[in-house]
Amino acid sequence: MSTRPFRSIASVLIQRTIVLAVLCMVVVFLVQSWLLRSEHQTQFEAVMSDVANTSVPLLAAALWDIETQAVQAQLQFIAKKPAIGFARLQAAGGQVFEAGNSELAQQEAIRSITIYAPHGTQALGVLHLSGNPQYLWQGLQAEALRILLGYSALTASICALIAFMLKQLLQKPLSTVAGFASELTPHQLTTPLRLNRAPQPHSDEIDLLEQGVVKLQTALHEHIHNLDDLVDERTAQLEKLLEEIRHLSVTDGLTGCYNRRALQDKLPEEIERAQRYHRPLAVVFMDIDHFKQFNDQHGHQLGDEVLRSAAKHVASTLRQGVDWIARYGGEEFVLVLPETPLEAAIAIAHRLCDALPQHAVPNPRGGSVYISASFGVTAYRPGEDALALLSRADTLVYQAKSAGRQQVVAGA
Template identity: 55%
Template sequence: MTDSPLFRPIAARLIRRTIVLSALCVAVVLALQTWLLWQQHRQRLVEVVETVGSTHVPLLGVALWDIEPQAVQLQVRAIASWPEVGHVRVRAATGQVFEGGDASLAGAPHSHVVEISAPRGGPPVGQLELVADPAHLHSVVGRNALQMLMGYGVLVTALCVLIAVMLRRELQTPLESMARFAAELTPEQLTKPLQIERPTRQGRVDEIDVLADGISKLQAGLRGHIANLDDLVAERTEKLELLVEEIHRLSMTDALTGAYNRRTIDDRLPSEVERAHRYGRDLSVLFLDLDHFKQINDSHGHPVGDVVLRHMANCVRERLRSGVDWIARYGGEEFLVVLPETPLDSAVATAERLRERIAAELIVLDGGLNLSITASFGVTACREGDDSSTLLARADALLYEAKLAGRNRVASST
């Protein structure tokens, strides 16, 4: 697992992100501190200008009034000696110019100009122009920034080292142990306990402990599941067999009436005919059809028609021999009843009983409506040389005769 090129340890990734975020934080703090230092030193320059204005400007005024060039130059040198001042220029009202400091800074932007007043009032006797020394400003700000960078760097490095040690001990080592355990786990090693390399702690639980406990519980559950696997397979097999039987039953059954469907007739009736021929057994079938069923649908609606069909199928099924006779819905309101081991006269008697019962029972519908129905029957017995198609065709023809004769009757033929 650890040989994969896509594998990246969580602890290493966290350490890298910690270092990156710490460096970003240091950069932001350092930039803010540098800006504040810059503002402080600019304010310091303003204070220097004010100090010069309060101390040297009066002396310059006296020297210029008395026209003492040496005294003026002496004051210019004294002002230029300030570390914050890069260049000094004094313009006398008489046109003389006195300069001091770095001449390359003469005429630099952002210079400060102070008017030099006469000792006893009157018009100014000159101007004092001060230019800040950018090298001094950069030196001071850079030195302070470097000191802060070194201080923050040492602090962040120490913190990152401590975090790396803690992450390795508390996170990376136990996770690597769990990863190796999971990668090497096989069904044969489900009883092997999980060993985690962690410092001894008392009364404290964290996510790794919870995960390890979960793995142990999973192992126990898997062991129990495998132990009961045979019982589980047997149970699932039984349920599957029941489900297959139910699906088979549904595939053979008409969903509305619960009787067998046309597919069952095609599958089962040929076997009944073949058995009757092979063993010389009696076999009779009867077709029955509800009389005037279309009028019921037209007058009361198809839901009532469905109730009538279910009622008639139940009425017939309840009066057949269980496990021997069977009923199937042939189509629409037509039903086929198959009577094995039954001669024609018994089949005709059964059909008469069914016809009388259907006509005698009232169907109670919602709303207090009572509905009576009748049915016509065609009954025949299996003859030598008959197949299922011939037998059905003859029973269907007899059903047609019963309907032509006035319905609610039984027509039969040997």
């Protein structure tokens, strides 16, 4: 997140408006000063023309009549004009008359007028006129003050109006959007943005911003919803795959029975249940007779079919959801019979021993073959483990095979 200090757009716009107004005021002042100087120059020329047309004839008459008081009075009249700061008249006879600001006496005259005798060409003297610098400066000050006051009032009014409009049209809705965005959390994505603006006959950038935020919220909500659906779908697929993997991990690929690993996991659970609730548990060890001969004489394809057929037939005779069968290895199978006493397990084994030889197994090469099996039946003894129980059942089936096969040998 940015660490830059916050400054509202409205304050930036107002500051820039003030700077622009000041620059405009300076430009206007410079232009007005140039115009005022030109105006003063025009006025000074008009004053010089008036002096030449009115005062010079009077000075000529006074000099001709040698009326010094009238000459001095006329000079003072001329020097009182705002545009003239100092007047000096140097008579042809050597007399000098002065009027006005004596500090400007050393200033070079900006206008010299020769005074001629009335009705003649004889020069009676020269009138030197110096301009009044304060006149122009005072005019510039007055103009600057007028511009400053006028523009300051105008700038203040404009800034106040801009500030009001920005606050109503820009700052409030933008602050609402900024606050909404800063407080937005994943759990509030569906919370609508409300600017509560007055109805307008047209839309503007704020409306577009509001529409964009709403559109973004809608898109995010739909995306998250789609992600949830996708996650649910992927989770279901994963659970299905895991179930298939788990099923494959405990199932024999050839016969569809439980495999030896499943037997090692499930049989201890059955033993624990039988021991905890003092319920009977029987185990039948089944070994298909002469299985090696099937492979040697008819090939492994028939051998595999014999195993599948035998397992399917045995599984069909068991209680669904209670009894179960596992392939122990090769042609050996283990039937686990919960809630079954030894006598009932022996009966089941005899029934299977009699039924298997009557079950025809199709030979892929033609015809059918018949199989038989030897059975070892035993019951769980309190306190023993799964290995001891299986070992005793294995010993019993070995006895059945040694006694001639296709028979049942039981032992408690």
